[in-house]
Amino acid sequence: MSGSSRRDFLKTSALIGAGITGLSISSAKAAPKNILSENRMGVLVDTTVCIGCRQCEWACKEAHDLPAGNIASYENREVFYNMRRPSENALTVVNQYSAGKGSDLPVDVKVQCMHCDHPACVSACIVGALSKEENGSVIWDTDKCIGCRYCMVACPFQIPAFQYNKALDPKIMKCDFCFERTKEGKLPACVEICPVEALTYGPRTELISIAKDRIKRDPDRYIDHIYGEKEAGGTAWMYLGNQEFAKLDFPEPGDKPAVGVSESIQHGIFAYFVPPVSLYALLGGIMWINKHRKSSDEEEK
Amino acid sequence: MMKNILTLILFFALYVSLIAQQSPKKNYSKLNINCKTCHTCDVPTKTDPCLVTCPRDKMTTVYQSADKTPETIVLDQLVNSYGPVYFPHKAHAQMAEMGGGCESCHHHNTSGPILKCSSCHETSRKRGDIGIPDLKAAYHRLCIDCHREWSHNVSCNTCHVPKKDLKNVKDEKAQKKYYSKNYPIILEPSKIVFKTNYEKGNLVTFYHNEHNNKFGLTCTSCHKNESCATCHDLSKNSNTKEKTITVTKSNSDNHKKCSSCHQIENNCSMCHQDKVAEPFNHGKQTGWALNRFHINLSCAACHGEKLPYKKLDTKCISCHKNWNNETFKHSITGLQLNEIHSQLSCEDCHTNNNYSAKTTCNGCHDNYSFPKQVPGKIVGKLN
Incomplete structure (x- = not known):
């Protein structure tokens, strides 16, 4: 009796398993848009050139319909006393650090989404709301987003922010590489306003060769490292600096795409549905043993 | 016979023309001349040799003395929400002589005429060659690093007058006055006490202004390749006539400025003392007090240019x-x-x-x- 029921249970679970595997294959066909174009664009941020005027912060808010305030108020240097992070109200911020080699001037670092070549957020998004576009930008579809905030956890640079204080329709907020502006042929707002062109917008491959050229021509000014060339598998935004990037609060995500981490966790949990099936099988087994023991106990009585 | 002569003539003509074509030409690329002495571009070709204009002595080059340069240059190519910038060129050229000279701004210039910034730096940020900064960035990069060193801010209004304010300051003279409010005062300390780690006399007292006046020195005599903020700094009190500096630089660096004029070897006590030294007093130190006429003279007026100074009698x-x-x-x-x-x-x-x-x-x-x-x-x- 019990033998046949176990066979039945295994049969059903195998059927369910096969069904779900089939489902997961079909959903893989509707995987998020994740294009890695040859001609994808990028931005080279030269932190040795940046003067910390914070006009990019203002321009970014203007371009994204966030309350920006008066541009003159951005001349305030006191904000540099505290380290700031991009938030739902400011998609990019500039922080100031002490001087590096070859200069007595402080170093200013603009922080925003790095627009990874292998974005972990895109991979982590369970509804495919995030996508890596052909022009290199990582953008998200507010209509699809369900607010699970997996992207926030997945991001190796801790960039996506969430409108926590919005009760209705809160959104994930992050730099979108001015997707709408660049589509119209305009430059990203921050690149356009930068008075010293610390931000250079162009094809990523060209930017890398420009960066290498700058390091070669002026080895006293730069350290021999392009942050973002290889970090997290490569990013669209890349940085030049005159001191170790760890000192400038840049994370060290390693050269492998962060996707590997988040996907291995997610895929590890659900890989071919074996772990869940085996878990249920184990639980089922325990249940069956317990039940069997109970009934044999009763029989003994 | 005639045929043979004709053939000979033909061969001769051919030979001559061949020789003529192979006449040895000077290979300028092998000569020890900088290409940019004669060519303005990186890759001169036969069709476009891009030769510099001559004669060179009649044009403005990067070897010009600062005093011969234009007083003011109006930068108005990028006028937008701000008015044109009246750039006090001569003043900056004179300061540049303390460092890299004309080429500190007119970089990559040929030895020919001074090129306009816009001949390399494009006016649009959306452009083909993103390896070279655009004109706006080029201007700002040249100015801002020195300016924020002494001003400690990156306010646009240091150099720019918003167009809406320009209505009130129409003429150039008034505009210059507008800018002059931002000029930093030159910090000229009269007395500097250097605290050194020399055991037999750790204090060196330097009477800055006295040195300048007595020895007829200009800023460039001693100050070379220094940060602008050494002499100009808005955050420092301009009334500080006396200051104390604890010396941290290496030994040779410290002595370099003095040793260019003074014999310093085995002569430590000339400058290094236990206490803060009094200013130089001719009467006390030499026994011959200077009268009201002599006191205004530079040392060299009596003692000659050559150091160490020759001793004079009192006649x-x-x-x-x-x-x-x-x-x-x-x-x-x-x-x-x-x-x-x-x-x-x-x-x-x-x-x-x-x-x-x-x-x-x-x-x-x-x-x-x-x-x-x-x-x-x-x-x-x-x-």
């Missing part, structure tokens, strides 16, 4: 070689000689050419003495 005639009773205006000593005395020779009263000693009247007069009796009229303070 006036040693320096004032052309002085005699006719050329010397005695009234500047405060005593105007009367007609009789003015015809005497100097030594008649000032015996042994010693003008600091008491004069004698005994040569002519009995029982006369100065200043009891005066050989003329007192017209000022005697000295």
